[in-house]
Amino acid sequence: MNCQECGKKPATLHFTKIVNGEKTEFHICEACARERGEGIPGAPNGFSIHNLLSGLLDFDPSGSAHGHSSTGFKQQQPVRCEECGLTYSQFSKLGRFGCSSCYKHFADRLDPLLKRIHSNTVHSGKIPKRTGSQIQYKREIEQLRRDMQSRIEYEDFESAAQLRDRIRELERKIVDL
Numbered sequence: 001m002n003c004q005e006c007g008k009k010p011a012t013l014h015f016t017k018i019v020n021g022e023k024t025e026f027h028i029c030e031a032c033a034r035e036r037g038e039g040i041p042g043a044p045n046g047f048s049i050h051n052l053l054s055g056l057l058d059f060d061p062s063g064s065a066h067g068h069s070s071t072g073f074k075q076q077q078p079v080r081c082e083e084c085g086l087t088y089s090q091f092s093k094l095g096r097f098g099c100s101s102c103y104k105h106f107a108d109r110l111d112p113l114l115k116r117i118h119s120n121t122v123h124s125g126k127i128p129k130r131t132g133s134q135i136q137y138k139r140e141i142e143q144l145r146r147d148m149q150s151r152i153e154y155e156d157f158e159s160a161a162q163l164r165d166r167i168r169e170l171e172r173k174i175v176d177l
Helices: 030-036 049-057 088-094 107-118 132-153 157-176
Strands: 013-019 022-028
Touching: 022 030, 132 157
Parallel strands: none
Antiparallel strands: 013 022
């Protein structure tokens, strides 16, 4: 999608403004956002993607910023990757990890961050619109089979039979597509 202002550059910023109950959406490039004065409050010199990401990465899962917890406890040692030596504060400034082990060493801080940004910590992917219904049916069938197996293990055969029937119905829909 191109910028709604200049029409030349790709739109990298997507704003939704709600003023007096009226919703307006903007899709603009960073240069046009600066010209319009659209920015994130508190960001120096208008909008900066780097400042936005740094602010998000500085998120402290304990509910307070910069290593101080609500109980007054202050972290003695910065969280550091044992493989490459990168600290969490360095990661928040750089925006990228030093090695693959960083994911493991910073996991306790990443899970709340990912949950805050994406509302989940597990990637489920996107489904293409053209083949989406078939993929959705297949995913639902897989889930139903797991549920059916669980019900069989608990000897809830009546529920398992209902799930079996639902699976057959979905399989017929896939064939009809």
